[in-house]
Amino acid sequence: MKLTILRLEHFSAQDQIDLGKIWPEYSASSLSVDETHRIYA
Template sequence: MKLTILRLTTLSQQDQIDLAKIWPNEDIAALEKSLNENSRIYAARFNERLLGALKLAIAGTQGKISQLEVREVTRRRGVGQYLLEETMAQNGSISDWWVADDGSADQSERAAFMQACGFRAQADGWVK
């Protein structure tokens, strides 16, 4: 089965379980209630399981990505990069992108990942 990047608008029971593994400190029920046109979740799905996810806040032509995470067992296989690239491609009206430096990954790993995705470092995140 192919890795698919999709916008989550409602969460199935399995989605809730998977997101709790991706973001263990997140209130998943509250997160689902907060979803709307300007507050979105994009996720990488493979074999009916979510492997990674990110939050996207939209304000006009600006997109702010936070909590970009990939499950530990799936890292270093291109899931995060594909998730980021496809989220940007699916939101073509956004011209200014910013990614928060709020992931749990090692900072040197995060820097290498963001640079590989074409982002430049800022004090509190990454821009493209």
């Protein structure tokens, strides 16, 4: 099995749904990414 980890720079609609399930206490607009704050999937 091969695992690929990618840095998310822009969230698709599905990404926002999935992130809402992982972190329900945060709104989608508060999950902004930049060089300091990164999200990998």
